[in-house]
Amino acid sequence: MGKRTLSPMALSHTILAVLSRESLSGYDISKRFEESVSCYWQASQQQIYRELGKMEQQGWVIHETVPQVGKPDKKIYGITDAGRAELLRWxxxxxxxxxxxxxxxxxxxAAPYASVDVLLQELQRRRQLHLERLINYQVMESKYQELVDPPKAxxxxxLTLRRGMRYEQDWIDWCDEVLDFLKAGEHS
Amino acid sequence: MGKRTLSPMALSHTILAVLSRESLSGYDISKRFEESVSCYWQASQQQIYRELGKMEQQGWVIHETVPQVGKPDKKIYGITDAGRAELLRWxxxxxxxxxxxxxxxxxxxAAPYASVDVLLQELQRRRQLHLERLINYQVMESKYQELVDPPKAxxxxxLTLRRGMRYEQDWIDWCDEVLDFLKAGEHS
DNA sequence: AGGGTATACTCAAACAGTTGAGTATGTCAA
DNA sequence: TTGACATACTCAACTGTTTGAGTATACCCT
Known part of the structure; x- marks a missing residue:
């Protein structure tokens, strides 16, 4: 008897949305989450495999095992009609x-009660991290812009990538604002 | 035998940071999380009380019970030296x-496989929600700007509020971008 | 009485996510 | 041989978070 009345479970719906376009192996789904899905949904490989198992039990996806030479068998997952219905319901x-x-x-x-230098270094490190992400997204963006007559999907x-780019730029801007404040020495 | 080697536990550290400045009742801490902490940390009332109990067992905070007239007793929590040391360690x-x-x-x-109208309405709703949050933060900002010689803290x-404001503005901007795209009918 | 609000706080169950640790098949380099 | 990498997938334990459901004191209104 579950106590939950709502079931967001958006990881499974993210997977369903990815599979709406094409069937993929669990490994390739995981790769998608590292690449184009990464700007709006993070999930580990373990999580994805676990979720796929659950989704199959619920009839939303179905897999066929494809033997390969020199590589382990792979499971290609496809979305079922029930899975499409579930995605639309959600x-x-x-x-x-x-x-x-x-x-x-x-x-x-906490910085007023601690070391401002530590904060300064952490802000710089985080700024660099967000810059690297932004650059990675910009590379992805340039690939979209090479498409001449892109399909609707x-x-x-x-547009999801655009959100990722704005988010990272926003972080960079805020880090700059705090770094400027710290470097202006107004806290001394 | 825990399998974890890292223990972020940043809710407790958020509470410690809040208590660094002044002792507060559990209820008032909860109110802080609804107000000034809300732009960077969300936690439910239950979660906060539970965490305070754990933190007291660990010696990071200590409470005194204060009887009140016409209201239940309240527990005023203060940070201990061990709590300050823990906050600095973290x-x-x-x-x-x-x-x-x-x-x-x-x-x-998922929109290419579903109703774009539903998405359009959801984007407008979310835009409104983020605008309301931004306006709320702007009210808070104007109170900061009334301070003549503000303490360091x-x-x-x-600066934490500035992040909240940028975040909400960023959401609004992205919603506008997607709404423009949808309304331009380029997806047809 | 019931419903709404406020100040104050507590218990329980479920679940999504994280961490750790693997498994199988293969290639390449030191 | 070991270590690194790749393609492919699985199991187990723990934890932070969410949801549901209260408790106590009081006030106000229908």
Whole structure:
């Protein structure tokens, strides 16, 4: 007797959305999550395999095992009609903003009682990390812009990338704002 | 035998950071999380009380019960020396970007196989929600700007609010981008 | 009485996510 | 042989978070 009345379970719906376009092996799904899905959904390989197992039990996906030479067999997962129906059912519901839990900002709050130098270095490290992500997304963007007459699905996928790029730029901008504040020495 | 070697536990450290400045009742801590902490850390009331109990067992905080007239007794929590040491220990470690899991973006990805009208309405709803949050933060910002010679802690707290404001503005901008795309009918 | 609000706090169950640790097949280099 | 990498997949334990459901004191309104 579950106590939950709502079941967001958006990882499975993310997988369903990815499979809507084409069937993929579990490994290739995992690769998608490292690449084009990474700007809006993070999931580990273990999580994905586990979820696929559950989704198959629920009849949303089905797999066929394909033997390979020199490599292990792979399981190609495809979405079922029930899976498409489930995706549409979920799609009609509301979305919720992701709960925000930013430990870097907790450190900003604690900085008056701690070492501002440590914070400064962490801000620089984080700025660099977000810059690298942005650059990676910009490389992906340039590939979208090479498409001459992109299919509808590609256009929508591009919009998800745009969000990722804005998010990383936003982080860089905020880091710069805090770094400027710290370097101006106004806290001394 | 725990399998974990790392223990981020940043909720407790957020509470420690909040208590660094002043002792507060559990209820008031919860109120802080609804207000000034909300732009960088979300936690439920239950979660906060539970965490305070754990933190007290670990000696990081201590409470005194204060009887009140017409209201239940309240527990005022204060940070201990051990709590301050724990906060500093944690402070020196690296931060990690929050894992991103945005169901609205999954819906953008699924939109070619579903109703674009539903997406359009959801984007407008979300835009409104993020605008309301931004306006709320702007009200908070104007209070910071009334301070003539703000203490250091207030200046750092203001920087956390700046992040919240940028984040909400970023969402609004992205929603506008997608709405423009949908309304231009380029997906037809 | 019931419903709403506020101040104050607590218990329980379920679940999604994280971490650790593998498995199988193969290639290449030191 | 070992270590690194790639393609492919699986199991187990733990934990933070969410959801549901309260508790206590009081006030106000229908």
């Amino acid at each position: 799609y009609d519901g509301p979305t919720e903003p992701t709960p925000i839990r930013e430990d870097l900002l907790v450190k900003v709050l 590609e256009q929508f996928r591009y | 402070y020196d470690g690296p931060t990690e970007p929050t894992p991103i899991r945005e169901d609205l973006l999954v819906k953008v990805l 207030e200046q750092f707290r203001y």
